[in-house]
Amino acid sequence: MPKLITIVVPVLDEEDSVGPFFEGMAGPLADARARHEGIAFEFLFIDDGSTDATVKRLLGHENPPAPVRIVSLSRNFGKEAALTAGLEEARGDAVIVIDVDLQDPPDLIPQMVARWLAGAPIVLAQRADRSEDGLRKRLTANWFYAVHNRLSRVKIPMNVGDFRLIDRRVVDELNRLPESRRFMKGLFAWVGFPADVIEYKRPARAAGASKFNGRRLWGLAIEGITSFSEAPLVIWSYFGALISAGAISYATYIILRTMIYGTDVPGYASLLVGILFLGGVQLIGIGILGEYVGRIYSEVKRRPSYVVAARHDPADDDGDDRGDDR
C-alpha cells in the first residue's frame, strides 16, 4: 500500500535557505524512496509571516524533490503555532517536522522512515553533540531541561528539537489537544507513545540567522514550564508555611525576652530586613501567579493559534490560490 509522508517545514524569512534545503533533501528522499517501495513525500511549508522572497523562492524552485504545498499564515505567529498549523494541514500517514536551515540533517530521514515502517510511532532525532550552538545556548538549554523535568511530570527528552517523525495516530492525538498556546516539545511528550531515538551532531545553520534571540528563548522556557507544571504555583504555600513557622518562633522569643528583660527599643535593622524580605517574597509569588493568570486569560479567549491567509496546493490546478480553502 502506498504511504505518504508529509514533511512539515516552518519558514520565517528564509529566502536564502530554501535553495540549499531542496538540494539537501533531494538525496535523502530519493534514497528513502529507493529503499522502501510505495513511499511518497510531500512538502508542506508553513510560511509564518515571511516578508522576504521566501514564498517566491519556494514556488519558483525548478524541480523540488517532492510536491510543494504552502500554507501562508496571515502574520508571524511563532514557530509553535506554525508547527500546529503544519500538523493540522498535513495529509500524510506520517509527518516529519524539520527546520529549513539544514540544522536538522536530512540524511537521517531514510533511517527515520525505516524505523517508522518497522513500527515505531515516533522517531526522535537527538542532538548528541551541540558544539555548533554556542556555549551560552547550550548552558541555558541544559538548565532549562533540568528545571523543566524537575518541575513537570511530563519529561521532555534532553536536546531533542522539533525534528522528528510522527505517525498519523500520534498526529491525530496532537490535533485533538484544545489549547491555543502550544509548547510543542511539551505536547509531543504529553501525548506519549514510545519513541525511537536516533543521535546526530547538530550542524551550524546553512544560511541566514537564527530567529531565536535570548529573550524569545526565555519566553519559550517560561511557556514550557508554566504549561506543564503547577509546581511554581503550589510552592508558595510551603514557602509561606516555612516563613510563618519561623515568624512564630521568633515572635515567641521576642515576647519572652521582653517579658524577662524588659523593653528593648533598638530593632530597626531586623524590622527593615523582615519587611523587605517579606515584601520581595510576596511580589515574586504574585508575579508567578500573574504568569498563570495571564495564561488562563489568553486561553479562555479561545482564539485559534493561527490564521491562514493563503494556501498553495499543486493538486488544485485552477491557478488561483485564494479560493482554495478546503
Ligand code: UDP
Ligand atoms: N521559524 C518560524 N517562525 C518563527 C521563528 C522561526 O517558522 O517565528 C522557523 C525558521 O524559519 C526555521 C525554524 O523555525 O525553519 C527554526 O528557527 P531557527 O533556525 O531560527 O531556530 P534555532 O535553530 O536557532 O533554534
Ligand code: MG
Ligand atoms: Mg536553526
